[in-house]
Amino acid sequence: MSFLVKVTAWFLDPVHWHGGAGVPNRLLEHVLMSGAATLVAALIALPIGVALGHFGRGGNAAINISNVGRAIPSFAVLVLAFEVVGIGAPPAFIALTLLAIPPIVTNSYVGVREVNPDVKDAARGMGMRERKILFAVELPLAVPLIMAGIRTSAVQVVATATLAALVAWGGLGRYIIDGFAQQDYAQMFAGAVLVAALAVVTELALGAVEFMLVPRGLRGSRGTPAGPSQAKAA
Amino acid sequence: MNLFLDASDPWIRVSYLQNHLTDFETDLVEHVELTLIAVLAGLLIALPLGVLIYRRRGLRNPVLGISGVLYSIPSLALFAFLIPYSGLTYLTAEIGLVGYTILILIRNTVVGLEAVPADVRDAARGMGYRPLKQLLWVELPLALPSIFAGVRIATVTTIGLVTVTALIGEGGLGRLILEGLIRDFKTPLVVGTVLSILLAAVADLSLAGVQRLAMPWAR
Secondary structure (H helix, E strand, C coil): CHHHHHHHHHHHCHHHHCCCCCHHHHHHHHHHHHHHHHHHHHHHHHHHHHHHHHHCCCHHHHHHHHHHHHHCCHHHHHHHHHHHHCCCHHHHHHHHHHHHHHHHHHHHHHHHHCCCHHHHHHHHHCCCCHHHHHHHHHHHHHHHHHHHHHHHHHHHHHHHHHHHHHHCCCCCHHHHHHHHHCCCHHHHHHHHHHHHHHHHHHHHHHHHHHHHHCCHHHCCCCCCCCCCCCCCCC | CCCCCCCCCCCCCHHHHHHCHHHHHHHHHHHHHHHHHHHHHHHHHHHHHHHHHHHCHHHHHHHHHHHHHHHCCCHHHHHHHHHHHHCCCHHHHHHHHHHHHHHHHHHHHHHHHHCCCHHHHHHHHHCCCCHHHHHHHHHHHHHHHHHHHHHHHHHHHHHHHHHHHHHHCCCCCHHHHHHHHHCCCHHHHHHHHHHHHHHHHHHHHHHHHHHHHHCHHHC
16 A cells, blocks of 8 residues: 555656656657657558558458567567667657558558448449549548557557667656666556556547547447457557 | 667677577577466456356446457556566566456457357257357357457467566566667577567467367368
8 A cells, every 4th residue: 555655646746747757748758759650650551551452452461461560579679770770769760650550551451442342333333433432432431440550550659659768768668667777666657557548548539539530321330349359569 | 778880780690699599498488488378378267258248248348348448558557567566577477468368368259259140049049059058069169260369369469568578577588689678789689589570470370270170160
């Protein structure tokens, strides 16, 4: 019990809420880094996945990339990036972006690929051009799966960004890594609370976005709640 | 740690490989052990829970929803929660790893059981199967491919997560990756990474082989 009192005291200490090592700044670092890595990964992965799905090519590659991604430990990717580009933000950003790409490629491929062919035929019959079919029919119908891929990646990125404290970058992982190194378990535990809260909020918030973006015609047809069918990398 | 890239450190230093072969073997064995225990213990806990959730419909959405949220908690944070209570031990590593495998396997068990066609259940009931016998001889065998897919995901995922447990001193091949980081020395890093990926690939392919042999009805 006295341990949890120490953790509470850590949170209440104003010292931990100011300056570069304070919670607001560490949280901001963590969110900005994760957001940037997920965004860049989406910009790279979406065109690839959507194009493969639209033209129906490279299905095996698109699906296998996330299986392969699952087998590559994110901790190793981070340390490899550190060996190649040095310490701090650059290796963290590179590693996080690389890790975020596979789930988005796979999900956007499957999302576009699984659009009912009858619907595409109907669109063609209505006189839509290929480009219009892609943007007005296939993409809106694929949005739920695409968003699920982005959510998976974002949660994974938030988790792996915690490890980036090991390559001398900031973020909330600093509290865990420093607390551990200094045997200051209250700081470590407080860091874990912050990291877990951020990951859960990311999961729930992107889940809500996913739900809101489901086209009206598809609502109610999917009863399964979000669950761990996807990668867990860190 | 070195800010400047050390040009003299090659990706693989052969003399290091020759001198540390037994270390690699020890780490590999520890990695396999941690993974096996996590997946088997996860299966023992998740299977009955999955069946229970399948039987009590009201539990389904809350349990699967909560497990999705728990699954998003980063492993490093989970270990940090456990260390003050169970220390830097094998137990801490396993509690974390088993937690994640349970979450994967519960979901696949429930989804697999739900996918059993209603006609098949009706037929079993019509043939006079009692609920327990129906579960053991009809529903579970038909759910096995889905459960097995979960075992494969859980295995590969755990092999990746074990590298993180190196940070609490129980890492298997992760110890080599950590050594590469701490000493800024590429050889153990490369060996740890490559062996971990190979282990995941070999485990996944062997499980796929077992699945083909053991479940001819799912081919």
